Structures are given as C-alpha cells and as structure tokens.
Amino acid sequence: MSGIDPVVLFFLLGVLAGALRSDLRLPGAIYEFVSIVLLLSIGLKGGIELARQPAEGLAVDIVAVVAMGFVLPLLAYPVLRWVGRLPRPDAASIAAHYGSVSVGTFAVAVAYCARLGIDYEKYAPLFVVLLEVPAILVGIVIAKGLSRDTHWGRLSHELFLGKSIVLLLGGLAIGWIAGPEGIVPLDALFFDLFKGILAIFLLEMGLIAARHLSDVLRHGVFLVAFGLVAPLAFAGIGSALGHALGLSTGGVLLLATLAGSASYIAAPAAMRTAVPEANPALSLTASLAITFPFNILVGIPLYHRLALWWTQGP
Amino acid sequence: MSGIDPVVLFFLLGVLAGALRSDLRLPGAIYEFVSIVLLLSIGLKGGIELARQPAEGLAVDIVAVVAMGFVLPLLAYPVLRWVGRLPRPDAASIAAHYGSVSVGTFAVAVAYCARLGIDYEKYAPLFVVLLEVPAILVGIVIAKGLSRDTHWGRLSHELFLGKSIVLLLGGLAIGWIAGPEGIVPLDALFFDLFKGILAIFLLEMGLIAARHLSDVLRHGVFLVAFGLVAPLAFAGIGSALGHALGLSTGGVLLLATLAGSASYIAAPAAMRTAVPEANPALSLTASLAITFPFNILVGIPLYHRLALWWTQGP
Amino acid sequence: MSGIDPVVLFFLLGVLAGALRSDLRLPGAIYEFVSIVLLLSIGLKGGIELARQPAEGLAVDIVAVVAMGFVLPLLAYPVLRWVGRLPRPDAASIAAHYGSVSVGTFAVAVAYCARLGIDYEKYAPLFVVLLEVPAILVGIVIAKGLSRDTHWGRLSHELFLGKSIVLLLGGLAIGWIAGPEGIVPLDALFFDLFKGILAIFLLEMGLIAARHLSDVLRHGVFLVAFGLVAPLAFAGIGSALGHALGLSTGGVLLLATLAGSASYIAAPAAMRTAVPEANPALSLTASLAITFPFNILVGIPLYHRLALWWTQGP
Amino acid sequence: MATHLRRLVTVVTEANLERSLVDDLEQLGARGWTITDARGRGARGRRTSGWEQDGNIRIEVVCDPELADKLVQHLRARYYDHYAMIVFLHDVEVLRPDKF
Amino acid sequence: MATHLRRLVTVVTEANLERSLVDDLEQLGARGWTITDARGRGARGRRTSGWEQDGNIRIEVVCDPELADKLVQHLRARYYDHYAMIVFLHDVEVLRPDKF
Amino acid sequence: MATHLRRLVTVVTEANLERSLVDDLEQLGARGWTITDARGRGARGRRTSGWEQDGNIRIEVVCDPELADKLVQHLRARYYDHYAMIVFLHDVEVLRPDKF
Ligand SMILES: Nc1ncnc2c1ncn2[C@@H]1O[C@H](COP(=O)(O)O)[C@@H](O)[C@H]1O
Ligand SMILES: Nc1ncnc2c1ncn2[C@@H]1O[C@H](COP(=O)(O)O)[C@@H](O)[C@H]1O
C-alpha cells in the first residue's frame, strides 16, 4: 500500500539496538515529555477540527464506541480463560489490556493517514478517550466481582484522571476554544514536530519492546498466538462498527486500529493496583512485545485494506 | 481586548489537572529545559533588535528602572508589616518577591504583544535583568540590617550569577553579536517554538500553582488581598515610569507587567539562604498561586488598557 | 573567513557561566536527548544523500580512513610516552582519545560548512563511525598487550554497539531507506532544529569544559601543548588523506576535523573499563578542556584554509 | 552528644505503589518519610527505571519501634504476596526524639 | 575479613541547601560524601521533586565519631530552626579505615 | 515480630561500572540488589551527575554474611586500586530470611 513509514524504522532501530544489548537508552524524562506532547498534539488537532466543523449527532457514535469498549474484554476473556487455560486474574487482566487502547498505535495510524492523505472524522481522538476506561472496569469486575475490597473511588479517580485522558481532553478543549487561527503560533511544536517526536517515541518503544522480547517465548505459544489473532479479530469488530456508524475510510481505519490495539500504560497501572494477583509480565509482554509491533508493522496497512473493503466494497 | 491566548489555556489545564489530583506531571528536567529555552529566547530576541537599531541614551532608562527596583519593596514592606501584621522577616521576604520580577509573566506579556501586534522597545529584556536583584537586596537588608552574619559575597554571587540573569544577558549578548542574519539558523528552536514551549511551561506552572492553591486560604484573607492589589498598584507605578521615560505602548505594558509581577525563582532561593526565618510557604503561595495566575489571566490585558491610557490619553 | 558562528558563542557562554561558578546547569536527561538528536540528524542527513546519489567505490575510502584510525594513536603514543614522560597506561589512553573522534566537533564543522555553503561528500558521517573504534583498540593493546585479562568480547560489544555508532548507523540506514521525500515530515525535528539543538549542546559542553579547566594547569604544560599541537598535526594528516582520496574541499575539511578531534565519550568509557590504571582526568581534561575548545574556536576555520590549500593550491 | 534510638524502616518496591504507600503511611500515623527513585533486581525480575511501568522507589521511614512494627506488618499483609517488595530495618540514632 | 567501625551520618534536607552544606562539609574536614535526590514529607510539609524550589537531597557521610559529632552539632546549630531537615546516624563497617 | 539478621552491603562507585558490577553480582550469586543514581566527592575528586562520564551509583545488596564477605573481597581485589569506590556494611533485620 506504499513503502514503510520512516517512523516505523525508528521502532525497528530501537528493537535492534535493544536486542543487541546496545547501551542506547532514552532518559525517562524524555519519554514522558514526548508522550505528553503526542497526547496534546492529538487532542489539539481534534479540537481544532471540531471548531472548524462541529460534529453533530455525535451521541450515537459515543454510545456505540463506549459499548464496544465494554464488549471487547467480554469476548477476550473466555478465550484466555478456557482456550488459554490462564488463571482467572490473568485472563481478566489481559482481556482488559486488549479491550482498552494504545495511544502510541493510534498516533502511528494518524501519521499513516497523514502520509497517504487519508481523511478521517476529526473527532477520532475522542474514541481514544472513550475506549480507554470501559474495558479496564470490565476486567476488574471479572477478576474480583463487584467486591467491597476494590477501592472503586480511588480507582475511578486514577482511571478518569489518568495522564492520557487529561491531556487528550485538555488538548481537545484548548483546540476547540482557540480554534485553528488561535493555535497557529503553537503549530511549530505540536504539528510540525509531530512526526519527529513520534519517531523518538517509537525509538524508545522499540527499546522497551526488545527488553520484553526475551519473555515472549517463556510464556508459551498461546500468548503469542493470542497477541497476533486478537488484534485482527478486534480490528474486524472495530471496522464493522465504524462502517455501521457511517464513518469515512479513515475513520473506519482508526476505529479498527484502536479496537485492535492493546493498552500498555493505563491498563497495566490500573490492573496492578486493582488485581495484584495477575502477573503483569504476561499482559505487558503480550501487548508491548507482540501486539504493538504487529500493529504498527503489519496491522495498520491491513486495517486500511479492511476499511477500504467496507467503504468501497470488495 | 480580544479572546484569551491559548497558552493561558494550558495554564488553566494545569491548574485543573492539579486541583483534581490527576497523576499528570512534567519531569523536572523538562521544566528546567523549557525555562532555559524561554530565557535564551527572550534574551536573543532583545539582542537581535539591539543589533538592528542600537538603543541610544539607555543610561537614563537603566537608572530609573533600577531605582524602581529599590523603591517597590520599600513600599510593600510597611503594608505587609503593619496592615498585614506579619513578622518582620516574612514582611521583608514578601516585599522582596513583589519588588523583583517573574520571567514567566514577562514571557506571557511578550506573547500577548506578539499576538496583538503591539510594538515595544526591543531592549525590554534588559528590564528583567535590571529588576531582578535590587528588591531582593532591599528585602534582605530590611530583614537583617547590614549585619555581618549575611555572607554578602556568596549572596551577591548567587544573585548576579543566577540562571536567569546569565541566560538573559548571555542571550542578549549572543543576539547582539550575531545579529538578525546570524541567528536565522537558530530561529526554529528559539522563535518558532517559543509559544509551544511557553505552553508547556505554563502547563507545569499550572500544576505547581494548583499544589499551592490549597495553602492560599490557610494563610488568610490578607495575603489573598495583597496578592491581588499589589500587582495592580505596582503595575500602576511601572506604567507611570514607562510613560515618563517615553516608552511606546508596548514598552509601558511590559514595564507595568514586570513591576506588577512577583518573583518565584530568584527571590525564594535567595531569601531561603539569607533570611531563613521567613516562612517560604507564605511568599511562594502569594506569588505563585495568587499573583501569577492573576497577572496572566486578568492583569496583562488590564495593563494594556493602562498603557493605552497613558500613551493615547483617556 | 567570516564572523564567528553563533553556536560557538553558546559554547563560550557555557564556559563563562561555568568559570564564574554560576548555578546554571543543564539536566543530564536533556544533554542525553540533545546528543541523541544530533547523532540521528547527522546520520539521517548522510543517509538521505546516499539515497540521492549513491557513493560508488567507497571501499577504498573506507579502508584508508580505518587505516588512519589505526595509525594516529601509534603516532601519538611515542610523543606522550617519551617526550611527555607519561606512564604507559596514560600515554596509551591519551593516544586512544586523540586517535578516535568527537562527534560534537564534527557537528560544529558540519554547521560551519552549512553556514558558508561548503559542499562535502555526503557519506562523511560514515567517517565518524569508521574512526571511532580503531584507535581505542590500538590504545588498549599498547597498554595491556594482547593479554587474556582483557575481556575482548565484552569490550568490542561495548565499542561497536555504543550509542554513537548505533545512532549514526541507524540514522544512515533510515535516511537511506526512506530517502529524501520519506524524511520530509521529520525535517522539522532533525534538520530545522539542528543548529538550535547544537547550540544547547554546546552550552552544556561549555559548562562541562569549564569544570575541567581548573585541572588543566595542574597537569602541566606538556598536556596543554599536546592538546594544541596534536589536533593541528592530526588535522594535517587527515587533510592530506582527504586530498589523496580526491575529496572535495568540504570533505577534506571534515576529515581533517575528525582526525584533529579527540574523543570524550566513547574513548573515556572504554579506557576506564579496559585500562583502569590510566588516570581518566588526564585524557578527559586534554580532550575536553583544551582540544575541543581549540578545535571549534580556532581549528575548524584553520582546517578550512588547509582544505582550500590542498584543493585549490596555495 | 545525647542521641536517642529509633528504627529506620527501608522499603524498596514498585514505583507505581507510591501513592498507595503514602496513603498507608499517613493512615498509620508516620510523621515523615523520604523517597528516592531506584532500579534493581529481585525475585520478580529486573526492574529498570526509565519507563513508567517499570522502576522502583526506595522509601525510608524513621520512627519508633511500635510504628515500625505496625508498618512492617501492614506491608507484609497487604503487599508481600503480589508485589515486588523488600523491607529491612535497623536502629539509628537521632537528636530530636520528639520528631520521630 | 577485618573491618573497622565508622559512623554513617545521613541528612535529608532542602535541595537548595546543597551548595551551602557542601561548603560546610569541606570546612569541617569531611573527606567524602554522597548525595542523592529525594522527595518526602515531614514537619515542614510535603516536598516533591520536579520543581527547583521544592525537592530534597539526601547526604551521606562516612566518618569517624569525632567528625560525626562535630557535623551533627553544626547542622543543629545552623539549620535545625529554620530548614526542613532530619539527621540520623549509625555505625557501619569499612575496610579501609584510613580512608574515612 | 520475628526478624532475622542479614548484612547490607552499600557500594558507592562510578556510574559506568554499573554493567560490570551487575555481572559480578550475578556471578557471585546475589539474589537481588537496588541501585540509585548519586553524586559526591571522595579521594578521587568530585563526581557530579549530569554528564555521562561523571556521576556515581549507589548499590545496595541485602545478603547473608558469607556472600557479603565474598562480595567485599571481590570488590577490593578488582576495583579498589583503580576506581572511585567506597564500600560499607552493617546488619539489618529482615522478615523473610529465605529471600536473602
Ligand atoms: N537482596 C536484595 N538486596 C537489595 N535489594 C533487593 C534485594 N532483593 C530485591 N531487592 C530490591 O527490591 C525490589 C523488589 O524485590 P523482589 O520482590 O524480590 O522482586 C527489587 O527490584 C530490588 O530493587
Ligand atoms: N520520620 C521521617 N522519616 C524519614 N524521613 C523523614 C522523616 N521526617 C522527615 N523526613 C524527611 O526530611 C525532610 C525534612 O523534614 P522536616 O524538617 O520534618 O520537614 C522531609 O521532607 C522528609 O524527606
């Protein structure tokens, strides 16, 4: 569908450097900064477009997307529990990770659209916000029931005020209030640098993924298979929903990507607190070392075809 | 006087996130980097303009501005001591903070001028340098007298070679030596990114201010009142001086902003060393959680009107 | 040959601030980030140009440059050992530093060429990669012989997978694969910001150099003399080789600069592990506080003349 | 110089427990603590700083023996089974006994 | 393995005192020290790293009992009243007694 | 609360030795360690963090006396002569003796 995106090459460079045990490493402060800028950029971009052409009748989309966020982990759990024979907490935790989303994967898909000039609904960043939390809630309830032990107050605080939601919504709001002209002086940082910053981010993700690669085999062939099949299945569901909602090709592609992506920031942190019995290495390895690379290398172009198939017919 | 500047929205986002106790935080290294770039940008900009059109007869301006730096804390002290009934060290320390200046506030005012196309004397960054130290010296002398205990040597070293003075003067010098053309290759970092970097800076300032907001009420209504009235009064003085010196509207606005701003970097550090009896929470809360937000949200547009009133008549 | 480059003024500002013991400092995370971006930029630039016009017959250049990397420390060692009367490990270690290269110096030379519009062979970043390691190997062998004690495996891993080689080669590969158009979205970070980031880097290098300046005199006049004469001599050799290989003026200038530069990252780390008896203060002071400033202030313009002399005749 | 004996409890654990542990310390009545960032290895594998989900913290609490006991019991009950954590204690001397 | 007893003095205090404390240590004749960045809570409230005016440092000095005494006295006299600071000490074993 | 005695070995040394020391710890059989970044001064001069070639690390190992001895001997033999390094040890109490 066209050559590989150079930002993805940065990911591969990171994986290679990590696998060869190079001493290359990105300071934690830089990783945090780079993710903050990415989240703000994505939010701002969405907000500006909303200011330009207000999205009407968003209510249906919102409800449908949130519903998908609740359903996906319910589909994943039985497979993990009975096909994969994983203990309940682990199955629930992995289900939560795969029902939730990865902003990094979304950013790569956005860059993909930009590169190929694919249009999409500009409120797409909202989907990220909507999909992040529901699956995590479901995962916790599966693991623990609606038990008193769970500090729901603290937990939902942690979930709804997590860094990514605050920055995405904040960016959306600022972009919407300030509008396209208002943001112009900020373009240099948030838009012109977007891909460069994404490249740095992916370099670090590659280094991190490489650190977890050695764990992949230890966890057995089921986890690998799940990490490759789940994104495909979920992207299928996401693209079907996108089509049903009447989204454009780009919109379908992005919703498929989100559905097919697995969280490696919000979900791990929340599951660690709420379901400590779950082994964090399992879910993190799957989402970070299998599904993330799969999605950015193979998945996104595939979901593009899928979206074209839905919107233009076979 | 026109819609709100989007960079100010970043400040509000920070305050909101902080007040809701979100886990959003900016790494210390990024905060430091961002302030370094801001200081250099401001200095470079001034230096370039000085290279373009040399400012003649600056001597009078310099003397007058420095004099104002010595006078302002002398005006604040009696109010703090006898109206506010604060202990001598605290009153002296707060007076020093308000007599000195905030570079962050200055940066927002510069962005304000740029957005509305308001011209100003390009040597304005010099005012920042000139105003930073005198009030701190006065504050120390009020608190301690000209006592032997004070290590004046070490102290003035710390003051005159503090980060902000070194970077502002360094930037001025480099800009002046290299001139507009020489700096062109550096424009991308220091000028194109200026507002984006200011946005990140203000996001963090919002988070910091929020952390101190809860202290505001504890310190009583006097401190709040002082934090709101002092900037107005001092900005009045600053604008009058600016007018007397024959500055343009923008110049009057900037000098008013500086006079009305309160230090939260140089003054706290110096007072902590020289007047340890003063409670740092008092002065920091006032300058950071009251006066800084007031100035960037309300003050600067107000000082603009004030400047127009001086330069164009009522 | 034209006024001083403003990035060099940032170096001087750093030296001044450091010498006056200002509290200005750049966070370690920023220094690391800035060097990562510089290395990637240099690599990418080379890769893009290689994609544009493939360099044929590079084999001869490669062999010749690597050979120079082996020869330079062999020339330096006798001088250090018998003229400077340094102990064998110290002489070997310093020889390794001066035979190897400084990427920071190379970046300043690249900026110098860009500013004066001097063309050079675009595969020049390869020279950096080729010259980094050989001299270090030679230094270790001089110091220790081919002894069993040296963990050659671990050592060569450390050398060939060091940060600078990975990033330079990685950048080259990515630039080469993606080609000029592919990289366009990354231009803002890696090319537009190049000089600004170099300025920040040099500011920090100035601060570091200043910290080591006080050591210079302690180590005696021989070290100072060596730190000034060695770059001249080695740049002479580098320029002769460049001329022999038929490089353009810019290519000769860059190869001279590399030969004349002394490592302060790869070599110190490697010598510390492999030749712990060598006093790291000696070699670091020479390369960082003497040779680096000399090269960027005086050396590069001089090597430019030298290159002109070779390519255009006297 | 008259000094007084207190206990120093040191905990090394996962960085994302920080908020939760600070809440615990407040509830147990600790009057102060000190936290530094750390990395390391233990039974639950290598933990490298630099990425949010990884990384350790090292918490120190100077307190009287009763609180030390309560704290250690609490940590054992609540965290030992499922989190990367080590705890060790020893006596230290302080000057202001009323402060700890 | 023959070891020798020395004192380890640990100070946790405001980060902006670093320069001043290092000067003090030099004047008192300490031959070495180690500093790490820290955050924490105490009688003077919560101190979070990440912003220049906030943040703590944690200084360790291994020394003989005399210097430990002098150091602690000095800290008490000069800083206890007005700065966020705690100090604690205990014995440690070292191998090279002449080094400390 | 039943506690068990173990040894805490603390090493402060050059940051660029980290990889090498971690290898040593693994070979000597240490089951865990904790590392923090540090700066400081000692016989080999001032070491400030912030630049790669400078900077210290501070390694802590909780272990039984035999391993503590072996570790200290190894450090002395391999690093004392040529590297900036200090080592000190003392007893600490732990709850899970099988862990260390
Ligand atoms: N024996 C040990 N000595 C020092 N630190 C340790 C030791 N064992 C574990 N740690 C630290 O405690 C953390 C959690 O340990 P664990 O629960 O054993 O994985 C590790 O990541 C290390 O930082
Ligand atoms: N009981 C304690 N245990 C450990 N650290 C403490 C304790 N009390 C205070 N600290 C640390 O010492 C700093 C200054 O304490 P204070 O002077 O009590 O505010 C705090 O910010 C903490 O980092």
Ligand SMILES: Nc1ncnc2c1ncn2[C@@H]1O[C@H](COP(=O)(O)O)[C@@H](O)[C@H]1O
């Ligand atoms: N007496 C001491 N107390 C605490 N830390 C020390 C002491 N001496 C040295 N250090 C630390 O150990 C490192 C190496 O020490 P040295 O080998 O003496 O240069 C120094 O950089 C300090 O961080």
Ligand code: NA
């Ligand atoms: Na998903």
Ligand code: NA
């Ligand atoms: Na003021």
Ligand code: NA
């Ligand atoms: Na060289």
